[in-house]
Amino acid sequence: MVDTPYDITITELMNTFQGCLRSLVPWLEKMHIPWKDGLAYDDFENIAEALYNNIVCATLEGEVATDYNIARYDLQYSDYTGIDHLRIIGEPDQHNCHSIFLGFTTDQLPFDTVKVAVADNDGRTVSYQVIAADDLEYEYVRSVNGSVEYVTMVRL
Amino acid sequence: MDTQYIGEHLGPGQLGHFFVILSFAGALFSAFSYFRAANTETSDRQGSSAWLLMGRNGFVIHTAAVLGIFFTLYYIIANHLFEYHYAWKHSDLSLSPKYLLSCFWEGQEGSFLLWSFWHSVLGLVVMFTARNMESRVMAIIALVQVALATMLLGFYLGPDINIGSSPFLLLRDKMVDAPIFSQPNYMEFIKDGNGLNILLQNYWMVIHPPVLFLGFSATLIPFAYAIAALWKGDYKQWIRPTWIWSLFAGAALGTGIMMGGAWAYESLTFGGYWAWDPVENASLVPWLTLVAALHTLIVFKVTGRAYIITAILFVLTYGLVWYSTFLTRTGVLGDTSVHAFTGEGASLYWHLLIVIGVLMVISIALLAKRWKGLPRVKAEEQVSSREFWMFIGSFVLFLSAVQIIISTSIPVWAPLAKWISGKEIAPPVDPVAHYNNIQVWVAIVLALLSAAVLYLRFKTTDIKVFWRRITIVTAIAIVVTLVIGFAQKISTLQYVILLFTSCFAIVATINYAVSIQKMKLMKLGASLTHLGFGLSLLGILLSSYNKEVISYNTTGVIIPYGEDKMENIRESMQNVILYKGITVPIGEYDVTYLGDSISANDPRTFYKVYYQRRDSVTGQVKEAFTLYPDAFVNPKGQEGGMSANPDSKHYLTKDVFTYVTSVIDPAKREDTNAYKKHVVKIGDTVFVNRGYVVFRGFTTEVNNPNYAPEPGDIAVTAQLSLRSLGGDSMNVAPIYYIRKNFEHYIEDTIADKRTYVRLSKILPEQNAAELMIRQPDEDYIVMKAILFPYINVLWLGIVVMVCGFFISMVNRITKKEKAAKPY
Structure with a gap:
């Protein structure tokens, strides 16, 4: 098979990552590896982070990132200044804040929600929220020489 | 020429x-x-x-x-x-x-x-x-x-x-x-x-130093990787090899320290495995900082935090290895260590200081040069995260190391302190109490953290799940604590807390290994290490708290051990005199000294001590064994006098630890024909072979077939009771009389013991008698026996801990992971 380069949106990338996590659920259950929020320990943590690094970060890094400086999966930062991250596309809220992707969580179905950090215009985290994952769109926010770029599509 | x-x-x-x-x-x-x-x-x-x-x-x-x-x-x-x-x-x-x-x-x-x-x-x-x-x-x-x-x-x-x-x-x-x-x-x-x-x-001394030095040497490799990372500003590649080498160094150094404890237990007679001796401390401190560094390294790998402290701890660990050498080899500790290392001259002193200085200057210079670009993550500190408590644990380990090294180094910095403040600072008189008072609390905190941290997740934890799991574990730990506490009669508050935290660490790590890690061997490294730590603490507590001297001297005789009267009394109470062939009860055993033996190429004399344990009802022998504690007089080294090696009977749940504290120096055997003078007051005792004599007073009633009274005689009988070590009692009545202005004596003889007692003088102004006693110089040893309960729990704990290190190391080596990416 010949690999043909094609473009993929960051949203599709994140949906792929979400799909990977979901597809693992039966196998995780079979292997008695806890995956639900709160119950998941090192095993699932390692799996999720490995998928995130290899599906999301490696794609972004290989395509556009100058250095591997993307916010780590599920790690809460107090300040996103200078740290590349994935942001939920949408209008800022009444406090002029944006939502930054932290990780997928589970409400009704596996990984059907997203935990986000709500950060102000200066990149400082003000609160955390869990929102429904459906219909969310993402963009990759990266710092290049002090200025901020917003990437919505990368080439595979 | x-x-x-x-x-x-x-x-x-x-x-x-x-x-x-x-x-x-x-x-x-x-x-x-x-x-x-x-x-x-x-x-x-x-x-x-x-x-x-x-x-x-x-x-x-x-x-x-x-x-x-x-x-x-x-x-x-x-x-x-x-x-x-x-x-x-x-x-x-x-x-x-x-x-x-x-x-x-x-x-x-x-x-x-x-x-x-x-x-x-x-x-x-x-x-x-x-x-x-x-x-x-x-x-x-x-x-x-x-x-x-x-x-x-x-x-x-x-x-x-x-x-x-x-x-x-x-x-x-x-x-x-x-x-x-x-x-x-x-x-x-x-x-x-x-x-x-x-x-x-001693066989431990053949393998303990090489293993300990392997541990010391292995700390060089994480140090070298840390310096290399700083040198090139490459903070990613060093993590995996440093992690592996740190685990190896931790295992090797831990094993070396354990072997040192085992050697001390088997070869030294302070009655234990750890005495907070400066040389012991000098090996422990780098291990503590290494373990702290290992944990902060994991935090750095997983979260990108704590790089600077990790680098500093690795540098410090290796620096402390050199500093340990400085402490033990240059003689700066003076007489504060029992180890036979003496000063090797001023050249070595300065030589070591220069090496330490160069290593530290290189490290600090590189750290300073890279300071601005060092990895830092502005991640929020989650109190519910594993890394937060791992960091706290590492900090406690570091503080523990600081307390130990500062106290150990008193002989080094005391002159400077005196120059500044004019005050004389001396090393602690009772080092065991000095260190234990603080380190017990360190152990308590570490035991709690080592177990609880396993139930936390990196980054963030669902606190409800955490408390649900930890509550069940805590409840089980409380039950176990109560059972052990009552069985072992542990009542001192701080030791009850230590018992609970040890049990908590054991129960929590076992539960974690079984219910969360599903007993997958290659994943058990951390939980096994922490389980070993909990077991070690429990072993230390049980063996120390209920350590019991069973060789109680019930004769009331004070054995001269030195100049200090109270020390003589205290030691006399805890040592028994065993005459050859005479059985003496010690604890639940009947103990008989059967004689000594020497070999051609060994300066030591081995003493054959036969133990029997009898059924309390039937009197039948239920168990019998022989121990061979040894001793030698005037050995090489700084100890001088007699040096003894203990021998122990090992049970699963206890050790009977036996060593001789005094033997007859062949060069100082007394003339058996000479009388020895003793001045006694009423109630005083005089120790004789196989027993002791109590002076009860005088009487003018003289009943002795060898004495025929004459007019003008002044005759007095000394009333003495002889009590043998076997419990028999008999009266001894030597007579003193004056006849025609001349003193005469009629000895009383304790024939089977070949002991002659003479009342040689009456001292009315002191209300005392002067006794002259002649007895054969019999073969005997003075011996101490200590019961160490559950010491095997300690050894088991250390072995489990070291196994955990090795499993973690093998797991790291075999894991085919890409180069670590901390951020």
Whole structure:
């Protein structure tokens, strides 16, 4: 098979990552590896982070990132200044804040929600929220020489 | 004209000197080449490869030279070439071949050689495994080897100034002024060596120092990786190898320390495995900081936090290894250590300080240079995250190390403190209490954290789930604590808390391993290490809290142990006198001293002590065994007097630990025909063979067939009770009478004990009597027996902990992960 380069949106990338996590659920259950929020320990943590690094970060890094400086999966930062991250596309809220992707969580179905950090215009985290994952769109926010770029599509 | 000495074997020494120089030159060449390779790895790849090859060759030559030194010195010792100072000082003809290696670590030169040997071996492993980090890491390792090689150079710049000390120095060069060396045939008079310290002639001492030094040496590798990371500003690649090497160093150093404890337990008579001796502390402190560094390294790998503290802790760990050498080898500790290391002169003092200074200056300079660009993550500190509590645990470990090293170093900094404040600061009088008072609380905190941290997740934790899990574990731990606490009668508050935290650590780690890790062996590293830690604490608590002296002296006789009266009384209460053939009850045992034995090539005398345990109802012997504690008089070393090695009966749940505290020095046996004078008041006791005599008073009633009263006689009988160690009692009544102004005595004889008692004088002004007692010099030993309950829990804990380290290490090695990406 010949690999043909094609473009993929960051949203599709994140949906792929979400799909990977979901597809693992039966196998995780079979292997008695806890995956639900709160119950998941090192095993699932390692799996999720490995998928995130290899599906999301490696794609972004290989395509556009100058250095591997993307916010780590599920790690809460107090300040996103200078740290590349994935942001939920949408209008800022009444406090002029944006939502930054932290990780997928589970409400009704596996990984059907997203935990986000709500950060102000200066990149400082003000609160955390869990929102429904459906219909969310993402963009990759990266710092290049002090200025901020917003990437919505990368080439595979 | 130079004296032509006869009978010397100069060849091995010359070869040894050659290897010493070659080792130094090889290390220097290797360090320089590797340094050049590292500095040109991006600018001139071809040149860098050439330098790399030269660096490797230099290091291989250095390693070969170190091996050459080792085998040459071994040849000199094994062949008893006493013209060499090292062989003469540390060995003798009677030395058993199995202890030949122990000669290496008795002396300063051999210790540095052993250290250098391990560095070389580990360096070779790094050379083959470090891949693209090889040049930077090996440059550091080779540089340290240069420093170590200088310790063996033996360049004399003046009468008291030397760079290192060569193990191949001749006796006549070391003792220049000794008259014997004016004779060319002096070798004819040197029939034997000084001999190895008898305390080192123990199987633990054959394996404990090499393993301990392997642990010390292994701390070099994480240090080298940390420095290499700072040097090149590459903070990613170093994590995985440093993690693996830290686990290896932790396991090796931990094993070495455990072996030291086991040696102390089996060979020393302070009645335990840890005495907070400065030399013990000096090995423990680097281990504590290493374990702290290992945990912060994991935090750094997972979250990107704590890089700076991790780098500092690795640097500190290796610096502390050198500082430990400084403490133990330069004599700065004076008489605060029981270990037989004495000052090796001012040159070594400054030599070590310079090496430590250089290592620290390089580290601090690199840290300062890279300070602004060091990895920092502005991640929020989640109190519910695993990394937060791992960091707290590491900090507690660090504080523990600080307290120990500051107290241990009092002899080092006390003069400075006195100069500043005018106050004299002395090392703690009771070091065990001094350290325990703080370290017990450290242990409590660490035990809690080591278990609870496993139930936290990195980054963030669902606190409800955490509490649900931890509550169940806590409930079980409380039940276990109550059971053990009541069974072992532990009631002191701080020890009850320690018992609970130990049980909590054990229960929590077992539960974690079973219910969360599903007992998958390769994942059990951390939980096994933490389980081992909990078991070790429980073992320490149980064996120390209920440690019981069972050799109670019920005779009331005070045995002279020294000048201090209270010490005499205290020790007398805890030691029994065993006469040959006389059975004495000790605890639940009937104990009989059966005699001693010696062997041709062993200066020690072994005492055969037979234990029997009888059924309390039937009186039948349920168990019998023989222990062989040994002792020797006037050994080499600083102890002086008598030195004893204990012997123990090991049970699953307890140890019966036995050692002799006093024996008859053959050189001081008394004339058995001489009477010995004792002045006694009413109620006083006089110790005699196999029993004691109590003076009850005088009476004028004289009933003795040997006494025929005459008018004018003044006759008095001393009323004495003889009580044998077997419990029998009999009256003794020597008579004193004055007849026609002359004193007369009628002795009373305790025939079967061949003891003669004479009332030789009445001292009315003191209301006392003067007794003259003659008795045969019988064979006896004074012995102490201690019961250590559940000491095997401690040994088990340490073994489990070390296994955990190794499993983690193997897991890390076999994991095919990509280069770590901390952020």
